[in-house]
Amino acid sequence: MKKNRLVLIGNGMAGVKTIEEILKISKEKFEITIIGEEPHPNYNRILLSKVLQGDTTVEDITINDWSWYEENGIRLITNEKVEHICTADQTVTTNAGTVISYDELILATGSQPFILPIAGVDKEGVTTFRDIKDTDEMLKASKTYKKAAVIGGGLLGLEAARGLLNLGMQVSVIHLGKSLMDRQLDATAAELLKEELEKQGMRFLLEKNTTEILGGERVERLCFSDGEELECDLVVMAVGIRPNVELAQSTGLWVNRGIIVSDYLETNIPHIYAVGECVEHNHITYGLVAPLFEQAKILAKKICNVETTPYEGSVTFTQLKVSGVEVFSAGEFIEGDDKKALKVLDEQDGIYKKLVFRNNQLVGAVLFGDSQEGNRLFSLIKKQADISDTAKISILQPIGGDSGENLVASMAADELVCGCNGVSKGAIVQAIHEQGCTTVNQIKGCTSAGRSCGGCKSMVSDLLELTLGDSFDASAQKETMCSCTTLSRDEVVEAIKEKGLMHTREVMNVLNWNTSDGCSKCRPALNYYLGMVYPTEYEDENESRYVNERLHANIQKDGSFGVVPRMYGGVTSPDQLRKIADVAEKYNAKLLKVTGGQRIDIFGIEKEDLPKVWEELDMPSGYAYGKTLRTVKTCVGESFCRFGTQDSIGLGIALEKRLERVGTPHKFKMGVSACPRNCAESGIKDFGIVGVDGAWEMYVGGNGGTHLRSADLLGKVSTAEEVIEYASAYFQYYRETGIYMERTSKWLERIGFENIKVVIDDPKQRRELNERLNVALTVHDEPWKKIINSPKLRNELFEKVEVH
Numbered sequence: 088m089k090k091n092r093l094v095l096i097g098n099g100m101a102g103v104k105t106i107e108e109i110l111k112i113s114k115e116k117f118e119i120t121i122i123g124e125e126p127h128p129n130y131n132r133i134l135l136s137k138v139l140q141g142d143t144t145v146e147d148i149t150i151n152d153w154s155w156y157e158e159n160g161i162r163l164i165t166n167e168k169v170e171h172i173c174t175a176d177q178t179v180t181t182n183a184g185t186v187i188s189y190d191e192l193i194l195a196t197g198s199q200p201f202i203l204p205i206a207g208v209d210k211e212g213v214t215t216f217r218d219i220k221d222t223d224e225m226l227k228a229s230k231t232y233k234k235a236a237v238i239g240g241g242l243l244g245l246e247a248a249r250g251l252l253n254l255g256m257q258v259s260v261i262h263l264g265k266s267l268m269d270r271q272l273d274a275t276a277a278e279l280l281k282e283e284l285e286k287q288g289m290r291f292l293l294e295k296n297t298t299e300i301l302g303g304e305r306v307e308r309l310c311f312s313d314g315e316e317l318e319c320d321l322v323v324m325a326v327g328i329r330p331n332v333e334l335a336q337s338t339g340l341w342v343n344r345g346i347i348v349s350d351y352l353e354t355n356i357p358h359i360y361a362v363g364e365c366v367e368h369n370h371i372t373y374g375l376v377a378p379l380f381e382q383a384k385i386l387a388k389k390i391c392n393v394e395t396t397p398y399e400g401s402v403t404f405t406q407l408k409v410s411g412v413e414v415f416s417a418g419e420f421i422e423g424d425d426k427k428a429l430k431v432l433d434e435q436d437g438i439y440k441k442l443v444f445r446n447n448q449l450v451g452a453v454l455f456g457d458s459q460e461g462n463r464l465f466s467l468i469k470k471q472a473d474i475s476d477t478a479k480i481s482i483l484q485p486i487g488g489d490s491g492e493n494l495v496a497s498m499a500a501d502e503l504v505c506g507c508n509g510v511s512k513g514a515i516v517q518a519i520h521e522q523g524c525t526t527v528n529q530i531k532g533c534t535s536a537g538r539s540c541g542g543c544k545s546m547v548s549d550l551l552e553l554t555l556g557d558s559f560d561a562s563a564q565k566e567t568m569c570s571c572t573t574l575s576r577d578e579v580v581e582a583i584k585e586k587g588l589m590h591t592r593e594v595m596n597v598l599n600w601n602t603s604d605g606c607s608k609c610r611p612a613l614n615y616y617l618g619m620v621y622p623t624e625y626e627d628e629n630e631s632r633y634v635n636e637r638l639h640a641n642i643q644k645d646g647s648f649g650v651v652p653r654m655y656g657g658v659t660s661p662d663q664l665r666k667i668a669d670v671a672e673k674y675n676a677k678l679l680k681v682t683g684g685q686r687i688d689i690f691g692i693e694k695e696d697l698p699k700v701w702e703e704l705d706m707p708s709g710y711a712y713g714k715t716l717r718t719v720k721t722c723v724g725e726s727f728c729r730f731g732t733q734d735s736i737g738l739g740i741a742l743e744k745r746l747e748r749v750g751t752p753h754k755f756k757m758g759v760s761a762c763p764r765n766c767a768e769s770g771i772k773d774f775g776i777v778g779v780d781g782a783w784e785m786y787v788g789g790n791g792g793t794h795l796r797s798a799d800l801l802g803k804v805s806t807a808e809e810v811i812e813y814a815s816a817y818f819q820y821y822r823e824t825g826i827y828m829e830r831t832s833k834w835l836e837r838i839g840f841e842n843i844k845v846v847i848d849d850p851k852q853r854r855e856l857n858e859r860l861n862v863a864l865t866v867h868d869e870p871w872k873k874i875i876n877s878p879k880l881r882n883e884l885f886e887k888v889e890v891h
């Protein structure tokens with residue numbers, strides 16, 4: 088049967104949630120295309136605050152990675168913006184000229200941050216906080232600049248401000264109103280919040296109207312309507328959002344503040360639907376995921392012709408994601424003529440609780456200082472429960488006292504635990520009993536609870552403890568490899584060795600994975616662990632690897648690839664440079680760039696040209712995409728530098744030739760400098776070497792990325808041979824004990840520097856580690872050559888497979 092063509096515009100949280108819900112109903116009904124303007128697969132926008140605050144990384148906030156689209160047969164077009172919809176032909180056209188036909192079309196274009204209409208907003212250093220690009224900009228700015236001004240004291244502004252404080256900046260929050268979070272808090276809670284955040288180091292300028300941003304190319308000062316000024320070198324604008332409606336407007340859809348939709352998320356034009364922040368339902372637009380996910384579920388059913396209740400609007404709740412501050416707000420939080428409040432203020436402990444009632448119904452709540460009852464109160468508000476038989480004060484003091492376990496025990500089965508995803512206590516208990524979930528991660532996999540803001544995770548954990556009783560294992564909660572298993576990395580690796588498991592499927596079957604195919608987190612990890620345990624016997628599963636590793640090149644945001652040939656120690660020759668230049672010209676490379684690791688990256692190569700490019704280069708792969716040794720950066724050392732007394736280039740080349748190609752949990756970078764001037768930046772490498780007075784110092788665990796870490800001194804040796812022996816042992820120890828996707832800087836802190844040093848300093852263990860590494864090194868072919876020489880591989884990888 089021919090499938091209907093479904094096109095989704097907007098690869099964000101609401102749109103992709105709708106697709107997930109559609110796939111739950113039927114995987115066969117639609118041929119799906121998703122077009123997203125951002126260059127990333129679908130990610131959790133909410134957790135950008137946590138990325139900025141240093142609690143997680145951009146890599147860890149992906150919701151559905153590239154392989155999810157592939158596995159579900161979805162065509163994903165990233166980096167392109169839909170600019171035109173032709174309702175007569177039923178096609179959409181992107182800014183890159185791509186035309187796609189649809190039978191059904193969903194607009195999920197989200198919102199854009201509001202930019203104040205004042206002079207100077209286009210200066211360098213002025214940013215919004217909406218996407219990965221903005222987050223990266225702030226992370227980068229914090230390394231050079233120190234004075235941040237956040238305009239807007241709402242949820243977004245305060246979460247940004249906390250992040251910038253964590254990054255070592257001085258932060259002033261400029262707010263138009265009298266009190267912070269005025270859309271969510273009353274004056275008492277706002278004042279308590281302000282006091283708490285001031286203690287954390289934030290500075291507030293309230294009732295300030297910014298009139299101009301001054302400076303040269305970069306921002307230098309803000310001017311306010313009262314004539315005052317504030318010095319700053321970074322400005323974050325967080326003054327609200329506006330739905331993205333231009334495309335809808337130009338298509339003839341009815342638009343007010345958002346795209347107007349019916350109770351079934353239909354627009355005024357047949358076969359076109361809208362969902363998410365871009366939507367206006369019953370005169371309301373929403374800026375939080377819970378209502379958008381409710382919409383997504385209804386739209387999925389509607390579009391699949393499954394009977395559904397209509398969307399009737401949502402009551403919303405918010406929680407501020409700033410560590411050390413508990414703030415919760417839901418529903419109608421300001422009392423008035425027909426609404427009366429019950430308030431409790433504990434000035435000693437800084438706790439404030441307020442409930443707002445209309446007649447015999449709870450319609451709103453504000454909690455400050457202790458928000459653990461938030462979701463329970465939210466359930467009561469949502470249910471519109473009649474509380475005439477309950478003493479109002481007892482709603483604030485549920486039976487059983489204040490421990491988390493008692494709190495969840497007192498909840499009814501239909502009360503919500505996860506407000507974002509609408510998951511009740513009953514649904515979680517059912518997942519524990521019927522699907523054998525024992526960890527928070529597994530509950531997330533089975534029910535989606537905790538999948539968005541993460542604010543409900545402690546409650547999920549309490550519920551697990553309550554339901555599982557003695558068999559609840561608190562220590563296992565954080566360690567499971569992924570939500571497909573209850574086992575930690577160490578338990579899985581141990582079982583692989585003990586039970587002689589040889590294939591990813593075998594591991595999943597024997598160790599009772601709760602999914603048949605695993606997920607994008609455990610498949611590549613198992614592939615790595617199996618290869619590490621059985622270096623000569625295990626046959627690598629290319630399909631379990633991420634796209635760059637599968638195709639041995641780096642995919643770029645326009646879908647073309649970057650190619651980096653190996654140049655040992657960063658040394659090249661006229662012959663190599665000639666070949667690179669010829670290939671770059673012949674295959675229309677868009678950019679040639681010297682990388683931070685001293686290699687040449689040839690950007691803009693089309694996927695189908697990759698094998699020809701490699702063949703003509705006739706150089707080994709530089710593995711710029713791999714979880715393996717990337718580069719050994721070297722200084723010129725004794726060959727040419729007047730300070731150099733040692734052969735840094737020779738040592739760098741020898742190290743690179745020894746360690747190249749074999750897999751590691753994450754990328755591994757090295758540097759060799761021939762004197763303490765340290766031109767190869769050895770102090771921020773996974774393994775860095777510095778020449779000192781006729782000896783070599785060895786540094787480990789450095790990182791020059793987002794989480795800058797200077798390396799620790801592992802020891803000092805006299806000869807290049809000894810360096811190679813130590814580096815190899817360290818490399819192999821990381822291979823054997825690292826968690827897949829864990830950089831050495833994190834690994835070193837997890838295992839403990841002193842513990843690692845004891846192992847590497849011990850001659851016996853050092854020798855054994857080198858011996859095991861030698862075995863692993865015997866099996867690795869040059870990957871580009873392997874593909875060039877195999878017509879089958881060439882065909883499978885470069886002619887048949889759609890990357891995304």
Ligand SMILES: Cc1cc2nc3c(=O)[nH]c(=O)nc-3n(C[C@H](O)[C@H](O)[C@H](O)COP(=O)(O)OP(=O)(O)OC[C@H]3O[C@@H](n4cnc5c(N)ncnc54)[C@H](O)[C@@H]3O)c2cc1C
Binds near residue numbers: 379
């Ligand atoms: C830092 C931050 C923290 C947040 N914290 C929370 C929180 O704690 N709790 C909460 O509930 N909510 C939070 N939110 C809000 C939440 O992230 C949004 O409500 C949600 O992401 C909106 O989903 P959406 O799919 O409607 O829009 P988006 O996620 O914005 O997705 C829309 C996508 O469509 C793309 N697009 C737009 N136009 C086009 C076009 N013409 N062609 C192709 N692509 C297009 C955009 O590039 C974007 O990727 C937070 C938001 C931010 C920025």
Ligand SMILES: NC(=O)c1ccc[n+]([C@@H]2O[C@H](COP(=O)([O-])OP(=O)(O)OC[C@H]3O[C@@H](n4cnc5c(N)ncnc54)[C@H](O)[C@@H]3O)[C@@H](O)[C@H]2O)c1
Binds near residue numbers: 246267296406
């Ligand atoms: N924890 C969460 O739930 C969370 C976190 C971040 C963002 N979000 C969502 O993201 C969206 C954007 O957040 P937001 O905080 O920008 O929006 P917002 O509308 O909630 O808050 C903007 C704030 O800026 C203030 N403001 C307006 N004009 C100003 C001016 N000229 N000078 C100074 N202050 C001014 C407003 O008074 C308001 O308090 C919202 O939908 C929000 O719900 C939610």
Ligand code: SF4
Binds near residue numbers: 762
């Ligand atoms: S690290 Fe020392 S030896 Fe090497 S290039 Fe720099 S100054 Fe010269």
Ligand code: FES
Binds near residue numbers: 504537538539542544
């Ligand atoms: S409450 Fe946000 S993820 Fe559960």
